[in-house]
Amino acid sequence: MANKIPTRIYLSEDEMPKHWYNLRADMKEKPELLLHPGTLKPVTSADMEAIFCKEPVKQELDDTTRLIPIPEGIQDFYRAYRPAPLIRAYYLEKDLQTPAEIYYKFEGVNTSGSHKLNSAGPQAYYAKEDGLTSLTTETGAGQWGTAMAMACAFYGLKLTVYMVKISSEQKPYRKALIEAYGANLIPSPSNTTQTGRKILETDPNTTGSLGCAISEAIETAVNTEKCRYVLGSVLNHVLLHQTIIGLEAKVALDKYGIKPDIIIGCAGGGSNLGGLISPFMGEKLAGKLNARFIAVEPASCPSFTRGRYAYDFGDTAKTTPLIRMQTLGSGFIPSANHAGGLRYHGMNSTLSKLYHDGHLEARAETQTEVFDAAVRFMKVEGILPAPESSHAIKVAIDEALECKRTGEKKVILFGLSGVGNFDMTAYMAYNNKTMSDYIPTDEDLQKGFSSIPDIPQNG
Amino acid sequence: MANKIPTRIYLSEDEMPKHWYNLRADMKEKPELLLHPGTLKPVTSADMEAIFCKEPVKQELDDTTRLIPIPEGIQDFYRAYRPAPLIRAYYLEKDLQTPAEIYYKFEGVNTSGSHKLNSAGPQAYYAKEDGLTSLTTETGAGQWGTAMAMACAFYGLKLTVYMVKISSEQKPYRKALIEAYGANLIPSPSNTTQTGRKILETDPNTTGSLGCAISEAIETAVNTEKCRYVLGSVLNHVLLHQTIIGLEAKVALDKYGIKPDIIIGCAGGGSNLGGLISPFMGEKLAGKLNARFIAVEPASCPSFTRGRYAYDFGDTAKTTPLIRMQTLGSGFIPSANHAGGLRYHGMNSTLSKLYHDGHLEARAETQTEVFDAAVRFMKVEGILPAPESSHAIKVAIDEALECKRTGEKKVILFGLSGVGNFDMTAYMAYNNKTMSDYIPTDEDLQKGFSSIPDIPQNG
Numbered sequence: 033m034a035n036k037i038p039t040r041i042y043l044s045e046d047e048m049p050k051h052w053y054n055l056r057a058d059m060k061e062k063p064e065l066l067l068h069p070g071t072l073k074p075v076t077s078a079d080m081e082a083i084f085c086k087e088p089v090k091q092e093l094d095d096t097t098r099l100i101p102i103p104e105g106i107q108d109f110y111r112a113y114r115p116a117p118l119i120r121a122y123y124l125e126k127d128l129q130t131p132a133e134i135y136y137k138f139e140g141v142n143t144s145g146s147h148k149l150n151s152a153g154p155q156a157y158y159a160k161e162d163g164l165t166s167l168t169t170e171t172g173a174g175q176w177g178t179a180m181a182m183a184c185a186f187y188g189l190k191l192t193v194y195m196v197k198i199s200s201e202q203k204p205y206r207k208a209l210i211e212a213y214g215a216n217l218i219p220s221p222s223n224t225t226q227t228g229r230k231i232l233e234t235d236p237n238t239t240g241s242l243g244c245a246i247s248e249a250i251e252t253a254v255n256t257e258k259c260r261y262v263l264g265s266v267l268n269h270v271l272l273h274q275t276i277i278g279l280e281a282k283v284a285l286d287k288y289g290i291k292p293d294i295i296i297g298c299a300g301g302g303s304n305l306g307g308l309i310s311p312f313m314g315e316k317l318a319g320k321l322n323a324r325f326i327a328v329e330p331a332s333c334p335s336f337t338r339g340r341y342a343y344d345f346g347d348t349a350k351t352t353p354l355i356r357m358q359t360l361g362s363g364f365i366p367s368a369n370h371a372g373g374l375r376y377h378g379m380n381s382t383l384s385k386l387y388h389d390g391h392l393e394a395r396a397e398t399q400t401e402v403f404d405a406a407v408r409f410m411k412v413e414g415i416l417p418a419p420e421s422s423h424a425i426k427v428a429i430d431e432a433l434e435c436k437r438t439g440e441k442k443v444i445l446f447g448l449s450g451v452g453n454f455d456m457t458a459y460m461a462y463n464n465k466t467m468s469d470y471i472p473t474d475e476d477l478q479k480g481f482s483s484i485p486d487i488p489q490n491g
Numbered sequence: 492m493a494n495k496i497p498t499r500i501y502l503s504e505d506e507m508p509k510h511w512y513n514l515r516a517d518m519k520e521k522p523e524l525l526l527h528p529g530t531l532k533p534v535t536s537a538d539m540e541a542i543f544c545k546e547p548v549k550q551e552l553d554d555t556t557r558l559i560p561i562p563e564g565i566q567d568f569y570r571a572y573r574p575a576p577l578i579r580a581y582y583l584e585k586d587l588q589t590p591a592e593i594y595y596k597f598e599g600v601n602t603s604g605s606h607k608l609n610s611a612g613p614q615a616y617y618a619k620e621d622g623l624t625s626l627t628t629e630t631g632a633g634q635w636g637t638a639m640a641m642a643c644a645f646y647g648l649k650l651t652v653y654m655v656k657i658s659s660e661q662k663p664y665r666k667a668l669i670e671a672y673g674a675n676l677i678p679s680p681s682n683t684t685q686t687g688r689k690i691l692e693t694d695p696n697t698t699g700s701l702g703c704a705i706s707e708a709i710e711t712a713v714n715t716e717k718c719r720y721v722l723g724s725v726l727n728h729v730l731l732h733q734t735i736i737g738l739e740a741k742v743a744l745d746k747y748g749i750k751p752d753i754i755i756g757c758a759g760g761g762s763n764l765g766g767l768i769s770p771f772m773g774e775k776l777a778g779k780l781n782a783r784f785i786a787v788e789p790a791s792c793p794s795f796t797r798g799r800y801a802y803d804f805g806d807t808a809k810t811t812p813l814i815r816m817q818t819l820g821s822g823f824i825p826s827a828n829h830a831g832g833l834r835y836h837g838m839n840s841t842l843s844k845l846y847h848d849g850h851l852e853a854r855a856e857t858q859t860e861v862f863d864a865a866v867r868f869m870k871v872e873g874i875l876p877a878p879e880s881s882h883a884i885k886v887a888i889d890e891a892l893e894c895k896r897t898g899e900k901k902v903i904l905f906g907l908s909g910v911g912n913f914d915m916t917a918y919m920a921y922n923n924k925t926m927s928d929y930i931p932t933d934e935d936l937q938k939g940f941s942s943i944p945d946i947p948q949n950g
Contacts, residue, residue: 034504039570042501045493111498112582112873123571123645141600143875143910185870186582205915209875212866212918407671411644414571416602416668451602453912456664459671 041284043115049279052272055310056095063381064356075353087158091269109153113142118284123412132435136448137281146450148179151273155262156183166190168253169262170245173373174206176264181213194220194248197240220245243348265301274307282311296446298423299327302380308447327394328423331471333366335379336394342490357384363483367470373420398469403462418450500743502574508738514769515554522844523815534812546617550728568612572601577743582871591894595907596740605909607638610732614721615642625649627712628721629704632832633665635723640672653679653707656699679704702807724760733766741770755905757882758786761839767906786853787882790930792825794838795853801949816843823939826929832879857928862921877909
């Protein structure tokens with residue numbers, strides 16, 4: 033017997049969004065502008081175009097255009113793996129015996145295994161439009177590196193990926209996948225850049241860091257003909273591309289006349305969360321939707337719940353523009369035992385502003401409880417969730433159980449941003465009960481805060 | 492601009508098949524009956540029910556009922572991850588510059604990563620219906636073990652998986668996934684069975700074999716209260732469950748009035764190939780469809796192209812009923828360097844009969860050429876294919892290039908049975924050019940043939 037609301041709602045190609053939605057245009061209180069770290073004045077296109085592609089820079093600095101057309105060449109890329117399904121969690125609802133209706137937007141149905149492809153495609157497309165022949169980027173856990181390798185193979189661009197050295201050693205399969213797509217993978221630090229050589233001179237046995245990999249990727253991009261650098265999260269143009277998630281979800285829900293009461297997403301740099309909530313938040317700000325929005329972060333890296341709202345650097349080497357955001361300080365280092373991604377010290381500026389102004393709630397969750405939720409979910413829903421995405425599952429289950437207690441039939445929507453196929457070491461630690469739930473002490477946080485620059489706006 | 496025929500065709504829940512299709516009912520020349528190895532008489536339900544669940548045994552022995560209803564409890568399971576998309580390979584067509592239209596039925600969009608779940612669900616469901624509390628099975632590469640672990644978690648059954656020892660050591664992530672779903676995983680040979688203990692006594696350092704794992708799983712099932720054994724390929728009831736693949740594909744093609752000219756699938760034990768082609772072969776046998784059917788096997792394990800059509804055992808320990816099939820002999824051992832699955836010595840009896848009678852063609856392909864095709868495919872279509880499935884890709888590309896040569900606009904349909912996320916060691920060997928293309932010599936084959944039993948029917 034087929035369900036009245038199907039288990040999986042797929043849009044037709046005609047129903048797929050033709051524009052991204054720029055939430056900033058509908059915010060009366062806009063996120064603060066990016067500042068040049070030298071002059072402390074707003075950055076210009078020219079500043080940014082030395083590093084990034086032209087159209088993404090334009091999108092980054094545009095906080096007034098509501099709808100930004102998705103070029104046909106990018107729609108073509110999206111059709112290769114989208115639409116992503118909106119899934120009604122019938123099996124989870126039954127397992128929880130909740131009166132709540134639970135829906136999740138599943139972004140793991142592609143080989144990169146996550147939502148990252150939604151911005152990798154556009155960024156490669158715009159590079160091609162700019163007449164570039166190659167790109168550089170960095171990758172930690174490997175999702176972004178895989179997504180960029182796929183996008184560059186699709187558009188016929190060369191790609192160099194600086195992969196954090198310890199990660200490239202611990203995740204040989206991610207490395208193999210990135211290489212199979214034809215990308216040049218370099219464990220970082222490397223002797224291909226000044227930055228890398230300098231670090232290796234001081235500490236030949238270093239295992240690398242994301243901050244160092246970013247610096248190497250930028251240095252290579254700047255010193256290579258017809259080459260630029262691409263980034264997979266944090267920035268507003270990345271969040272813009274990710275609004276395809278929320279837009280598709282909204283079309284699917286609207287088809288069945290469903291209005292969400294609670295919208296939940298996991299948050300690292302914020303692109304997945306922001307992409308999911310943008311169109312719904314736009315309705316809320318316009319007084320058309322009465323919903324709660326919850327960001328879920330790991331207790332080990334709590335930039336929302338324990339961070340500061342301050343101007344800070346995006347990287348540890350302090351080379352990026354200054355971003356006003358929720359931050360733990362670019363010097364903050366999350367516990368080495370932390371299993372998933374979501375290890376970034378800061379948060380997208382738009383989401384930070386929404387949180388600061390009280391439109392967005394946030395919760396921090398510990399690893400073991402997150403994996404408890406993941407395993408409960410995977411046994412009934414059949415999907416192996418990424419550790420990152422499982423943070424959203426944890427809070428969705430908590431909210432559904434709260435509905436069970438109160439008897440309320442709320443509609444819960446959460447983002448399942450990816451699958452855990454390449455994260456089995458984390459599941460092994462969970463199976464073996466060797467997972468750590470370390471939460472940073474106030475002292476740990478203080479150390480991170482001390483790296484936040486001391487500039488007038490932060491006073 | 493949306494495509495006239497969408498890139499991905501998804502059925503609605505109402506359109507999903509409510510019956511499996513039993514091809515044998517429409518074959519004038521039926522596959523030979525299973526024989527009891529002691530009496531050489533056809534096996535009875537009673538013989539088989541000591542090991543297997545009741546309904547699967549009934550299905551195994553039924554070669555006259557055309558349509559077998561899919562119980563609502565199994566349709567409910569199918570809705571958790573189906574329908575699987577039928578994909579128009581627009582990007583591959585463009586890359587090949589072929590006038591051919593290429594479609595593939597993609598069965599990798601679930602956590603087990605393959606079509607195996609289509610039979611794991613039904614087998615677990617019937618076990619529950621029989622009042623059983625546990626099941627046993629074996630797994631080599633791990634796809635079937637994962638699928639059964641998922642199905643048993645869904646229906647609330649205990650599961651013991653005997654995993655070939657070397658595989659459990661070389662594929663710790665598969666092991667972790669099976670365990671995360673709550674199954675009890677035992678590296679085989681083990682000291683939990685007589686068979687295992689005997690082998691360990693003789694050779695304590697053995698790395699195990701699928702034949703031994705099967706024997707241990709059967710022994711445990713027979714000696715445990717309310718427990719039976721389940722198998723993931725070769726048998727006709729497994730092929731029956733897999734017809735969901737071909738039935739969905741046919742509904743999707745019929746919606747757009749498309750008739751395939753060539754249908755291609757990879758073949759190990761035959762369940763994926765048989766599931767895909769069954770409804771189309773039924774039409775061909777009835778004179779309603781003029782299509783070619785091609786089975787693709789690895790050159791390292793060529794049961795169709797170089798095997799014999801003879802009665803043989805299904806396992807190396809020679810405990811199963813005798814099956815008339817294309818076989819290399821149960822003693823045949825494929826090269827250790829062979830990367831993917833498709834290592835089985837025999838072939839489903841229905842497919843063997845169709846091949847023997849000239850309704851089905853077969854081709855054998857070498858590893859490196861198969862991976863060349865896989866990488867070409869993944870760069871444009873964005874999906875990382877399983878090594879097994881890539882055999883079908885290889886021949887689909889060959890046929891599309893033949894169309895380019897002749898200018899014919901044929902419709903090619905192939906089965907993409909799974910993804911390669913847990914097969915990255917094989918891709919690493921390909922990237923590093925350390926992959927072997929060993930093809931068995933006539934002497935190798937002769938050794939295998941000598942294990943085929945010497946019984947009157949084989950004379």
